[in-house]
Amino acid sequence: MTLSDKLAPEAGRLRLGDELSVNRLGFGTMQLPGPGSFGPPDDHAGALAVLRRAVELGVNYLDTSDFYGPHVANDLIREALHPYPDDLVIGTKIGVVRDNWGDFVPAGAPDQLRRQVHENLRRLGRDRLELVYLRVGGDGLLRPGEVRFSESFAMMVRLREEGLIGDVGLSGVTLKQLDQARATIPIAAVQNRFHLLDRDCLDVLRRCTEESIAFVPYFPLGAGLLGARTGRSQLPFGPDFSAAQRRTVDGVADGHDATRAQVAIAWLLAYSPAILVIPGTSSVRHLEENMAAARLRLTPADRAALDALA
Numbered sequence: 001m002t003l004s005d006k007l008a009p010e011a012g013r014l015r016l017g018d019e020l021s022v023n024r025l026g027f028g029t030m031q032l033p034g035p036g037s038f039g040p041p042d043d044h045a046g047a048l049a050v051l052r053r054a055v056e057l058g059v060n061y062l063d064t065s066d067f068y069g070p071h072v073a074n075d076l077i078r079e080a081l082h083p084y085p086d087d088l089v090i091g092t093k094i095g096v097v098r099d100n101w102g103d104f105v106p107a108g109a110p111d112q113l114r115r116q117v118h119e120n121l122r123r124l125g126r127d128r129l130e131l132v133y134l135r136v137g138g139d140g141l142l143r144p145g146e147v148r149f150s151e152s153f154a155m156m157v158r159l160r161e162e163g164l165i166g167d168v169g170l171s172g173v174t175l176k177q178l179d180q181a182r183a184t185i186p187i188a189a190v191q192n193r194f195h196l197l198d199r200d201c202l203d204v205l206r207r208c209t210e211e212s213i214a215f216v217p218y219f220p221l222g223a224g225l226l227g228a229r230t231g232r233s234q235l236p237f238g239p240d241f242s243a244a245q246r247r248t249v250d251g252v253a254d255g256h257d258a259t260r261a262q263v264a265i266a267w268l269l270a271y272s273p274a275i276l277v278i279p280g281t282s283s284v285r286h287l288e289e290n291m292a293a294a295r296l297r298l299t300p301a302d303r304a305a306l307d308a309l310a
């Protein structure tokens with residue numbers, strides 16, 4: 001393999017809504033701003049290089065938000081990639097803002113959502129956002145907001161009717177919320193937390209698979225826990241990674257001369273054809289390693305061992 005090859009297409013393609021189609025290995029921009037996704041990156045040129053390399057390797061789905069930085073991830077995307085390649089899809093999220101300390105604060109009132117859409121349009125230099133997720137609180141990562149889901153979602157429908165948004169996605173949702181939303185308009189994608197060690201929202205993934213809705217797991221590498229063998233989660237909470245689980249993952253990795261991160265990504269790609277994987281990194285080396293997971297073919301025995309982990 002040479003790293004100038006386009007690796008992302010080897011993961012296969014997936015439909016996003018009625019009109020879009022992307023490679024199933026994309027890129028998440030949350031690691032590009034400063035620590036905790038707050039403030040500017042330590043290495044501005046390095047962050048631009050990661051984005052450009054991702055596109056060179058065939059990534060045509062970028063997952064972002066104006067609350068990464070805030071504004072920093074979107075500004076970097078524009079600086080690195082504008083004018084954008086024709087096939088590049090940028091999915092963004094609204095429903096959250098950052099406070100002065102960097103905390104993620106729910107902001108799902110209709111007027112807040114409208115402002116966030118306009119800010120994304122302005123920062124990204126687009127006149128329409130192809131895919132926008134409503135980030136709903138209450139999934140353990142973001143506290144529940146005070147605005148009712150139905151009220152926020154009604155605003156998503158209105159923004160779509162006005163043409164500011166193409167496809168609508170949901171993030172951090174329950175199965176009930178997903179079904180409630182689907183009864184009104186088609187949902188193109190769902191972004192919930194799901195990885196080798198955390199399968200709490202399996203019911204939502206199953207519905208997405210049945211209904212051909214893209215499922216975009218956030219924290220595909222367990223927020224770093226499933227990265228290097230010394231990997232640590234960036235979060236103060238989350239699942240344990242026991243010695244027995246580590247042995248299983250490392251055994252599969254060694255069998256393919258692969259890394260833990262590559263096994264975590266390959267497992268997601270194999271788990272459901274609805275899954276679109278968006279590993280985040282601030283490093284070109286890790287990006288290249290993650291993209292090479294598109295070529296890792298797990299055996300049925302590998303998959304059975306990994307399925308049994310959680």
Ligand SMILES: NC(=O)c1ccc[n+]([C@@H]2O[C@H](COP(=O)([O-])OP(=O)(O)OC[C@H]3O[C@@H](n4cnc5c(N)ncnc54)[C@H](OP(=O)(O)O)[C@@H]3O)[C@@H](O)[C@H]2O)c1
Nearest residue numbers: 028029030218219220221222223224227228261280281282
């Ligand atoms: N909807 C939501 O609420 C939500 C929440 C979180 C994330 N997201 C989205 O999901 C994307 C992915 O999540 P994430 O970036 O937070 O977490 P992640 O992809 O699970 O893990 C990222 C962490 O793993 C490390 N890493 C990446 N590749 C590695 C490799 N090959 N070897 C060792 N370590 C590696 C990164 O550090 P380095 O920078 O050093 O590589 C970083 O610490 C985000 O970028 C964002 O787009 C959405």
